[in-house]
Amino acid sequence: xxxxxxxxxxxxxxxxxxxxxxxxxxxxxxxxxxxxxxxxxxxxxxxxxxxxxxxxxxxxxxxxxxxxxxxxxxxxxxxxxxxxxxxxxxxxxxxxxxxxxxxxxxxxxxxxxxxxxxxxxxxxxxxxxxxxxxxxxxxxxxxxxxxxxxxxxxxxxxxxxxxxxxxxxxxxxxxxxxxxxxxxxxxxxxxxxxxxxxxxxxxxxxxxxxxxxxxxxxxxxxxxxxxxxxxxxxxxxxxxxxxxxxxxxxxxxxxxxxxxxxxxxxxxxxxxxxxxxxxxxxxxxxxxxxxxxxxxxxxxxxxxxxxxxxxxxxxxxxxxxxxxxxxxxxxxxxxxxxxxx
Numbered sequence: 354x355x356x357x358x359x360x361x362x363x364x365x366x367x368x369x370x371x372x373x374x375x376x377x378x379x380x381x382x383x384x385x386x387x388x389x390x391x392x393x394x395x396x397x398x399x400x401x402x403x404x405x406x407x408x409x410x411x412x413x414x415x416x417x418x419x420x421x422x423x424x425x426x427x428x429x430x431x432x433x434x435x436x437x438x439x440x441x442x443x444x445x446x447x448x449x450x451x452x453x454x455x456x457x458x459x460x461x462x463x464x465x466x467x468x469x470x471x472x473x474x475x476x477x478x479x480x481x482x483x484x485x486x487x488x489x490x491x492x493x494x495x496x497x498x499x500x501x502x503x504x505x506x507x508x509x510x511x512x513x514x515x516x517x518x519x520x521x522x523x524x525x526x527x528x529x530x531x532x533x534x535x536x537x538x539x540x541x542x543x544x545x546x547x548x549x550x551x552x553x554x555x556x557x558x559x560x561x562x563x564x565x566x567x568x569x570x571x572x573x574x575x576x577x578x579x580x581x582x583x584x585x586x587x588x589x590x591x592x593x594x595x596x597x598x599x600x601x602x603x604x605x606x607x608x609x610x611x612x613x614x615x616x617x618x619x620x621x622x623x624x625x626x627x628x629x630x631x632x633x634x635x636x637x638x639x640x641x642x643x644x645x646x647x648x649x650x651x652x653x654x655x656x657x658x659x660x661x662x663x664x665x666x667x668x669x670x671x672x673x674x675x676x677x678x679x680x681x682x683x684x685x686x687x688x689x690x691x692x693x694x
Contacts (some may be wrong), residue, residue, distance in 0.1 A: 403454075411490075419439030421582050424578065426664035429492050434585075437483065449477050452500065453474050455559065460663075463625075464633065486550060487501045488573050488578075489575055498567075499557065508520050524552055534688070536643070549592060551619070552595050574604060576609060577660045581660075583646060593643070597615075607681035610681045613681065615684070651655075662675050666686065
């Protein structure tokens with residue numbers, strides 16, 4: 354297969370490839386009968402994505418020298434990290450489908466818009482060519498078990514963070530803020546460009562994974578992959594941003610050893626024409642955050658510890674060790690109304 358040179362000309366339709374046999378229908382998301390056309394359409398999408406396999410993805414990315422990071426710790430999981438423009442089209446569509454399916458399961462994506470627009474995956478035209486995708490795959494079935502992304506700015510050229518003409522990151526749009534208004538007036542901030550920032554997005558586990566040990570191991574794999582991706586791109590990434598549920602996803606950031614600043618006082622909102630607008634109605638309170646990247650030697654050390662934890666016989670015991678060793682912190686910063694974008 355040929356590498357894709359860009360996203361603007363992607364026109365092919367997703368096809369089920371390497372479909373593993375014998376996956377039961379109980380992998381479907383919903384148990385109650387669905388009689389309406391929209392419900393049947395959503396069920397069909399979820400069923401299709403539950404049966405897709407990514408068995409060949411690692412080999413193809415290796416062949417094209419496209420992997421930023423790869424890990425196989427001998428526990429039945431394989432974790433891959435690559436940029437958008439290095440992932441073959443059919444796999445990229447599959448990743449976008451996994452993202453959509455899991456957000457539908459969580460009630461964070463609009464069934465109405467998915468049905469009305471005949472969507473079967475998130476629109477990949479919205480991916481930046483340098484977005485970083487961290488994927489954890491079941492070694493036996495080839496199914497995606499976990500995913501997280503580091504999203505790049507959509508500005509076509511690098512711009513200063515303080516530039517009033519720059520494009521906002523999605524979390525800034527949702528919370529009606531400009532990130533620079535929350536940062537201290539320091540030389541490092543004045544020199545910060547949008548290309549130095551990545552937004553953490555779409556952290557998701559496969560909904561069929563219910564075993565606590567396995568879900569935790571998948572989380573550790575994703576965090577290790579994310580950390581090592583930052584390490585590989587250490588010349589360009591200086592800050593992570595995004596928004597999180599304070600009592601859910603925030604704990605993952607602390608496990609990365611980050612000093613996290615949560616920004617309070619915002620009212621997140623998306624247009625009802627945005628595919629992900631239900632997230633801010635159906636999730637607990639979501640707060641924007643930022644975190645400076647620590648010294649690169651610390652990033653490398655955290656990545657090594659996360660890899661060891663992901664490979665450990667007991668992920669629960671390994672997690673306890675990480676919580677005792679890593680020194681992440683959380684600080685709340687109240688934003689005045691006048692900082693709104």
